[in-house]
Amino acid sequence: MSQSLFTVSLYDTLGPSATEYIIHHASLPCVATSLPHIPTLLKLKPRVPSLKVIISLDPLDQGEREGYSKLAILNDLASELGVRIYSIQEVEAIGASNGPPQYHPPLPSDLVTINYTSGTTGTPKGVVLTQANAVAAASCSLVTCIQGPQDTALSYLPLAHIYARMSEHGALWAGGAIGYFHGNILELVDDLQTLRPTTFISVPRLYNRFGGAVRAGTVQAPGVKGAIARHIISTKTAAMKPADSPSATNRHAFYDRIWGRKVAAALGLARTKYMVSGSAPLDPSLQDFFRAAIGTKFVQGYGLTETYAHGLCQMEGDLSVGNCGGVAPTLELCLLDVPDMEYYATDKPQPRGELLIRGSSLFNGYYKNEEETKKAMLPDGWFCTGDIATIDSRGRFKIIDRRKNVLKLAQGEYISPERIENIYLSHLSYLAMAYVHGDSMQTFLVAIFAVQPDMFAPFASKVLGRTIEATDMQAIREACDDQRIRKAVMQELDKVGRKNNFAGYERVRNCYLMVDPFTIDNELLTPTLKMKRPPTAKKYRKHLDDLYAEALAEEDAKSKHVKAKL
Numbered sequence: 001m002s003q004s005l006f007t008v009s010l011y012d013t014l015g016p017s018a019t020e021y022i023i024h025h026a027s028l029p030c031v032a033t034s035l036p037h038i039p040t041l042l043k044l045k046p047r048v049p050s051l052k053v054i055i056s057l058d059p060l061d062q063g064e065r066e067g068y069s070k071l072a073i074l075n076d077l078a079s080e081l082g083v084r085i086y087s088i089q090e091v092e093a094i095g096a097s098n099g100p101p102q103y104h105p106p107l108p109s110d111l112v113t114i115n116y117t118s119g120t121t122g123t124p125k126g127v128v129l130t131q132a133n134a135v136a137a138a139s140c141s142l143v144t145c146i147q148g149p150q151d152t153a154l155s156y157l158p159l160a161h162i163y164a165r166m167s168e169h170g171a172l173w174a175g176g177a178i179g180y181f182h183g184n185i186l187e188l189v190d191d192l193q194t195l196r197p198t199t200f201i202s203v204p205r206l207y208n209r210f211g212g213a214v215r216a217g218t219v220q221a222p223g224v225k226g227a228i229a230r231h232i233i234s235t236k237t238a239a240m241k242p243a244d245s246p247s248a249t250n251r252h253a254f255y256d257r258i259w260g261r262k263v264a265a266a267l268g269l270a271r272t273k274y275m276v277s278g279s280a281p282l283d284p285s286l287q288d289f290f291r292a293a294i295g296t297k298f299v300q301g302y303g304l305t306e307t308y309a310h311g312l313c314q315m316e317g318d319l320s321v322g323n324c325g326g327v328a329p330t331l332e333l334c335l336l337d338v339p340d341m342e343y344y345a346t347d348k349p350q351p352r353g354e355l356l357i358r359g360s361s362l363f364n365g366y367y368k369n370e371e372e373t374k375k376a377m378l379p380d381g382w383f384c385t386g387d388i389a390t391i392d393s394r395g396r397f398k399i400i401d402r403r404k405n406v407l408k409l410a411q412g413e414y415i416s417p418e419r420i421e422n423i424y425l426s427h428l429s430y431l432a433m434a435y436v437h438g439d440s441m442q443t444f445l446v447a448i449f450a451v452q453p454d455m456f457a458p459f460a461s462k463v464l465g466r467t468i469e470a471t472d473m474q475a476i477r478e479a480c481d482d483q484r485i486r487k488a489v490m491q492e493l494d495k496v497g498r499k500n501n502f503a504g505y506e507r508v509r510n511c512y513l514m515v516d517p518f519t520i521d522n523e524l525l526t527p528t529l530k531m532k533r534p535p536t537a538k539k540y541r542k543h544l545d546d547l548y549a550e551a552l553a554e555e556d557a558k559s560k561h562v563k564a565k566l
Contacts, residue, residue: 009160011527108132126367137308141170192268212429283426284321331359480513
């Protein structure tokens with residue numbers, strides 16, 4: 001940044017094809033990476049002629065005799081390809097040898113990054129963001145999440161993701177400290193307990209997992225322990241209603257001290273003043289539960305790579321749920337009619353339409369992609385997000401649909417599968433991931449779920465009447481295929497659907513259970529863990545067809561049974 005240079009994002013988990021595309025598309029001359037990725041980059045070199053330098057962030061020379069270090073061996077291979085490899089220590093030494101640094105500070109219009117989207121619907125697009133965009137976004141973060149030199153944040157989200165970078169900008173500008181997790185997401189709670197951050201920024205998928213674990217150990221616990229937890233949560237939840245009342249609060253002088261503090265400490269969040277959720281919709285009941293259980297400020301926001309992760313955020317003191325709050329500073333928002341989906345800004349009691357954004361944190365366009373830029377931008381500077389929103393009387397926006405990721409069933413009903421997935425995941429802790437599917441020739445939905453072994457094992461054990469260990473993956477896979485388990489899960493899904501007032505066509509009628517159906521490696525998840533829906537439907541086409549066939553056969557059998565009775 002001090003030299004007016006800019007970065008281009010490459011996720012650690014990107015496959016070779018996406019990595020090749022981005023390096024080639026952005027004409028990158030230099031890539032900084034960890035050691036395991038260097039061989040992959042060398043294999044790609046013949047197809048990415050711009051690549052000249054690779055910087056290893058891991059040590060490559062640990063005092064081996066000449067010619068035997070990793071640096072020497074890799075450079076011997078790289079030299080034939082016209083590439084030079086440096087260790088980060090070498091780069092730092094070169095910088096130190098050049099004397100005092102000469103600064104070339106950037107202008108507001110200079111680029112700070114080209115951040116490639118994760119490509120849920122096709123080829124990644126390079127979002128061009130400037131220094132002015134970064135300053136505007138960091139300013140917004142300090143307004144919506146007040147921080148100072150005494151604060152500590154934990155960084156664990158990929159820094160190739162603009163959400164993570166924006167949060168770090170705010171922490172650094174506030175003079176706060178940032179701690180980095182040690183790399184294993186399964187041990188994140190250990191890092192939280194060590195660092196004890198005062199702010200925690202995360203995504204719904206992790207909050208779903210945390211919520212499932214906390215509920216299992218508190219309100220779902222048997223005996224006196226569970227009864228006390230349920231009473232505390234019920235009392236505190238009641239005190240938060242109505243959310244817009246001046247007396248509404250999620251704090252309790254006695255319960256927070258004797259119970260809530262222990263719950264927060266178990267997650268490493270005992271000092272946390274702010275919890276923020278973004279990147280995807282958060283289930284309202286989960287947000288209410290965390291507010292009651294931990295007694296801290298827990299807000300939901302909304303942003304995109306194109307807006308430097310900013311757009312909407314709930315304000316301090318707002319205890320409402322199911323919305324993303326009001327307009328962030330420096331931005332303007334409006335709603336555009338979507339006639340083909342019957343959403344209009346004139347709808348009563350609340351306007352509905354596609355959410356449009358413009359302002360100082362809005363991107364300058366897609367890199368080398370004028371066609372996509374024209375599709376996304378209106379002539380007067382409004383950016384079309386593709387998300388359908390509604391706005392209440394207090395100016396709070398709620399994302400209710402997606403213009404692209406929407407299903408239309410045979411009876412003409414439109415379905416937002418992501419909303420249904422998030423509700424199921426937030427209520428059933430033994431489900432880790434969900435893919436809800438609807439065919440235009442069918443009148444109902446089916447689903448494929450990934451189970452969470454440590455939470456699924458006790459559930460399966462109870463249903464089958466025998467003990468299944470969380471570490472026995474073979475037994476867990478067999479349980480996933482057991483019809484008794486599938487039937488029990490369907491009963492749980494029906495309960496969730498009724499509790500959340502699902503329409504009949506919104507309820508999943510049949511499901512498959514698997515251990516790892518969606519991963520980054522099989523290219524069904526983006527590096528930010530978002531579902532790639534078309535590839536998922538293609539990969540599991542046979543399973544989906546079987547689910548429909550089973551459900552239709554069961555429906556037909558029930559119909560014949562009723563007729564026989566008549």
